[in-house]
Amino acid sequence: xxxxxxxxxxxxxxxxxENLRRALTKFGNDYPAARERxxxxxxxxxxxxxxxxAKRKAAENIDELVARFAREAEKRGxxxxxxxxxxxxxxxIARVARENGVKTVVKSKSMASEEIHLNRHLQEKGIEVxxxxxxxxxIQLMGQKPSHMVMPAIHLTRKEVAKTFSKHxxxxxxxxxxxxxxxxxxxxxxxxxxxxxxxxxxxxxVAENGALVxxxxxxNARLTTTLPPIHVALVGIxxxxxxxxxxxxILEALPRSATGQIITSYVTMIDGTTPTWKDGxxxxxxxxxxxxxxxxxxxxxxxxxxxxxxxxRCASCLNVCPVYQLVxxxxxxxxxxxxIGTILTAFLNGEDEAFDPQNLCISCGKCATxxxxxxxxxxxxxxxxxRLTEKKGLSFGENFVLKNxxxxxxxxxxxxxxxxTLQKPFAEEGYIRHLPLSFSKYTEHRSxxxxxxxxxxxxxxxxxxxxxxxKAKAAFYAGCVIDFCYPEVGTAVFETLQDRGIEMxxxxxxxxxxxxxxxxxxxxxxxEMAKQNIEALETDADYVVTxxxxxxxxxxxxxxxxxxxxxxxxxxxxxxxxxxxxYSELMNELQSEEASSSNAGETLKVTYHDSCHYNRSLxxxxxxxxxxxxxxxxxxxxxxESDRCCGFGGSYTVKFPEISAEIMKRKIKNIEDSGAxxxxxxxxxxxxxxxxxxxxxxxxxxxxxxxxxxxxxxxNK
Amino acid sequence: xxxxxxxxxKEKAQAVSAEVIRAKTCEEAYQNVLDIVAEAKVKEVGxxxxxxxxxxxxxxxxxxxxxxxxGAPEDLERLEIGIIPVDVGIAETGTxxxxxxxxxxxxxxxxxxxxxxxxxxxDIEENMLQAIKKLEQKGTLPAYxxxxxxxxxxxDIERVLTIGVHGPGRLVIILVDxxxx
Numbered sequence: 001x002x003x004x005x006x007x008x009x010x011x012x013x014x015x016x017x018e019n020l021r022r023a024l025t026k027f028g029n030d031y032p033a034a035r036e037r038x039x040x041x042x043x044x045x046x047x048x049x050x051x052x053x054a055k056r057k058a059a060e061n062i063d064e065l066v067a068r069f070a071r072e073a074e075k076r077g078x079x080x081x082x083x084x085x086x087x088x089x090x091x092x093i094a095r096v097a098r099e100n101g102v103k104t105v106v107k108s109k110s111m112a113s114e115e116i117h118l119n120r121h122l123q124e125k126g127i128e129v130x131x132x133x134x135x136x137x138x139i140q141l142m143g144q145k146p147s148h149m150v151m152p153a154i155h156l157t158r159k160e161v162a163k164t165f166s167k168h169x170x171x172x173x174x175x176x177x178x179x180x181x182x183x184x185x186x187x188x189x190x191x192x193x194x195x196x197x198x199x200x201x202x203x204x205x206v207a208e209n210g211a212l213v214x215x216x217x218x219x220n221a222r223l224t225t226t227l228p229p230i231h232v233a234l235v236g237i238x239x240x241x242x243x244x245x246x247x248x249x250i251l252e253a254l255p256r257s258a259t260g261q262i263i264t265s266y267v268t269m270i271d272g273t274t275p276t277w278k279d280g281x282x283x284x285x286x287x288x289x290x291x292x293x294x295x296x297x298x299x300x301x302x303x304x305x306x307x308x309x310x311x312x313r314c315a316s317c318l319n320v321c322p323v324y325q326l327v328x329x330x331x332x333x334x335x336x337x338x339x340i341g342t343i344l345t346a347f348l349n350g351e352d353e354a355f356d357p358q359n360l361c362i363s364c365g366k367c368a369t370x371x372x373x374x375x376x377x378x379x380x381x382x383x384x385x386x387r388l389t390e391k392k393g394l395s396f397g398e399n400f401v402l403k404n405x406x407x408x409x410x411x412x413x414x415x416x417x418x419x420x421t422l423q424k425p426f427a428e429e430g431y432i433r434h435l436p437l438s439f440s441k442y443t444e445h446r447s448x449x450x451x452x453x454x455x456x457x458x459x460x461x462x463x464x465x466x467x468x469x470x471k472a473k474a475a476f477y478a479g480c481v482i483d484f485c486y487p488e489v490g491t492a493v494f495e496t497l498q499d500r501g502i503e504m505x506x507x508x509x510x511x512x513x514x515x516x517x518x519x520x521x522x523x524x525x526x527x528e529m530a531k532q533n534i535e536a537l538e539t540d541a542d543y544v545v546t547x548x549x550x551x552x553x554x555x556x557x558x559x560x561x562x563x564x565x566x567x568x569x570x571x572x573x574x575x576x577x578x579x580x581x582x583y584s585e586l587m588n589e590l591q592s593e594e595a596s597s598s599n600a601g602e603t604l605k606v607t608y609h610d611s612c613h614y615n616r617s618l619x620x621x622x623x624x625x626x627x628x629x630x631x632x633x634x635x636x637x638x639x640x641e642s643d644r645c646c647g648f649g650g651s652y653t654v655k656f657p658e659i660s661a662e663i664m665k666r667k668i669k670n671i672e673d674s675g676a677x678x679x680x681x682x683x684x685x686x687x688x689x690x691x692x693x694x695x696x697x698x699x700x701x702x703x704x705x706x707x708x709x710x711x712x713x714x715x716n717k
Numbered sequence: 718x719x720x721x722x723x724x725x726x727k728e729k730a731q732a733v734s735a736e737v738i739r740a741k742t743c744e745e746a747y748q749n750v751l752d753i754v755a756e757a758k759v760k761e762v763g764x765x766x767x768x769x770x771x772x773x774x775x776x777x778x779x780x781x782x783x784x785x786x787x788g789a790p791e792d793l794e795r796l797e798i799g800i801i802p803v804d805v806g807i808a809e810t811g812t813x814x815x816x817x818x819x820x821x822x823x824x825x826x827x828x829x830x831x832x833x834x835x836x837x838x839x840d841i842e843e844n845m846l847q848a849i850k851k852l853e854q855k856g857t858l859p860a861y862x863x864x865x866x867x868x869x870x871x872x873d874i875e876r877v878l879t880i881g882v883h884g885p886g887r888l889v890i891i892l893v894d895x896x897x898x
Contacts, residue, residue, distance in 0.1 A: 153874070226824075266865060
């Protein structure tokens with residue numbers, strides 16, 4: 001199933017919202033340094049280990065934790081209600097309100113209440129509900145939904161806020177955040193003092209003592225839980241932790257990861273009923289704790305998705321997401337934004353709602369490197385995509401291409417050769433710079449690579465060299481892009497490895513690694529392609545060398561995962577995986593015997609782009625840098641944000657060409673600002689994107705695979 | 718008293734806009750409170766009399782400052798200054814924490830624009846876990862525990878940091894070295 005047209009339009013509209021862009025860019029730029037400062041002196045990785053393990057354990061024992069929590073809280077005077085669904089939660093809260101004659105409610109921020117549309121439910125019963133978190137209140141007055149879990153109104157400007165307040169209060173408001181905040185204090189204080197009921201969420205619920213933990217900067221949760229005589233806390237079951245030690249660990253991570261603060265202004269712990277003021281005297285507060293399931297136990301019991309229960313709702317995954325930074329939270333539809341949001345939406349709100357937004361994930365993997373709960377969000381999104389595709393099927397076009405062309409090597413290669421002829425009217429200097437009609441959007445921001453005159457497989461006889469006393473034998477797995485678009489990378493791999501004493505071969509039966517099918521959600525096709533390649537690569541070579549990280553990941557990991565239910569094939573996949581070696585990794589292990597050929601001191605400035613899959617999935621970013629530094633004619637200069645995605649993401653460029661282009665623009669700026677002559681990388685996918693983008697931008701910076709530079713081709717460029 | 722903890726506490730609290738004053742004796746601490754009250758030109762303050770603030774009450778009254786100890790929230794919120802004792806400090810974050818089960822202690826710390834808290838210097842702990850252990854001395858957590866780090870703040874409008882949204886805009890922490898008052 002393809003992304004809906006409406007969704008693409010919504011994404012593009014958000015992409016062109018200047019205010020949104022300004023706010024998100026500013027925050028996105030400030031965030032990494034703020035986070036780093038906040039974590040200074042902390043062992044972040046140990047903290048992530050602790051939290052992920054504690055949350056995993058809590059999820060595994062959720063029934064016991066909830067029961068213990070309920071016992072402890074009831075012992076301290078709380079009334080505990082377990083709501084299986086949104087309706088049950090809404091009805092319970094409405095009943096408490098009705099039985100106590102509640103007319104007005106103040107709320108402190110609760111995403112769970114947004115999720116179940118609690119406000120609407122209470123308002124329909126004639127109850128006035130006021131959000132008291134400043135951002136939430138603004139959103140409420142505007143009739144919108146939050147666009148970020150921690151900063152709900154990040155998409156709005158002071159001008160819009162002033163306009164909203166002016167309209168609501170019937171008085172002219174200055175466009176000054178300080179003055180607007182004072183007005184909010186004045187207005188909301190009245191609401192607090194008159195409210196009959198306070199509704200809050202909770203950041204944590206503690207099983208060992210029945211305590212609720214709430215964090216705010218504004219202090220509105222304190223007033224919500226102190227002033228009205230009734231307090232209702234709505235807590236999702238994913239918020240439960242075993243004990244106070246875990247609480248302190250999450251308190252360490254949550255504000256640091258969320259906004260780069262070392263702690264929020266207020267941390268409130270409520271453990272049972274407390275004194276309150278009612279009708280002129282101090283009485284015990286009526287405390288209700290509504291425990292919300294609403295799809296969560298299904299998520300927690302799922303063998304793959306249970307990982308999502310390790311989320312502590314810091315939203316740091318959004319803060320570093322290159323896509324979220326461009327489109328903001330509203331595009332994701334329901335309540336929860338970003339990659340983690342689409343997973344939550346699928347379980348809490350329904351798979352249909354999650355289908356379009358899950359496509360926004362470009363699989364760069366940045367979020368997984370910083371998540372305090374160590375959730376591999378892109379992996380979960382990919383799993384969701386595959387499950388949805390298995391249920392709904394691919395679109396006609398996707399299905400046709402994957403099933404009838406890409407998965408059939410003969411047909412695929414024949415098509416590629418035919419495409420070479422068909423591209424003639426458009427191809428120049430190795431690029432397709434313009435395409436006609438509805439295809440034009442694909443060449444608007446970057447030129448496309450032309451199919452090479454001769455694929456690598458045809459060039460092998462020319463570059464294959466007899467190696468005397470070889471150190472080892474390697475089979476080269478080229479992958480589609482090197483084989484058909486950039487065969488020069490393949491010949492460079494052959495030349496340099498042969499120079500270092502490796503006997504090279506090119507197994508003819510190799511075909512596409514199946515990653516495109518897997519990323520599009522078509523596991524069946526990916527499985528067939530895995531088998532084809534395993535057969536082709538079962539040679540007597542010591543290594544199977546790749547120069548593409550996506551292919552390497554497929555060969556090393558995906559094949560085993562895809563074939564895990566077939567013991568014979570799984571074993572063959574594992575054997576292959578054991579031989580797979582990345583090109584730069586292998587080059588690093590081989591001593592260079594050639595005397596460095598320095599050319600009268602003339603050096604080229606090279607900057608290195610960390611391809612997401614190369615850097616994060618393979619963890620090899622230091623290898624090519626080592627190789628480049630060893631070359632006398634290369635001066636390695638680091639660019640800013642070298643590990644930031646280039647915007648390629650395979651089929652992403654077709655699904656969301658405009659978003660892809662925006663991500664690329666930032667990369668191109670970083671490349672140009674580095675002052676380098678050449679940008680090196682180890683991923684043919686990134687090469688497509690950046691060659692195309694730099695060509696379109698008229699830049700003089702050349703894009704090269706590390707292999708090409710090592711083969712001494714930089715000077716000829 | 719671990720001076721390293723004290724200076725870390727002070728540095729972290731000041732970094733989030735709290736004011737920190739150190740007094741050698743209880744007497745000096747009370748004088749600090751009186752000075753702040755006089756400077757603010759208020760004739761009436763909210764204050765609960767327990768622990769560190771017990772002997773403060775007569776001193777305030779001697780200085781012709783009316784002390785409100787309890788009342789309806791809509792009356793108490795008109796007070797400019799609320800004064801409370803707190804139980805523990807956390808050096809790592811510059812936080813103060815107290816058993817806030819007493820309703821009026823909560824009111825004075827939440828409703829008034831200025832919140833003055835008195836903390837014994839010796840009660841500064843290194844981190845959150847130690848502070849919680851101290852607060853749990855009755856075997857379990859108090860019914861309402863408040864951890865306070867700097868004044869109330871928001872950045873919800875264009876991420877501009879604004880102090881004093883729902884809670885106090887000013888937090889003054891007075892550290893008292895003397896151990897028996």
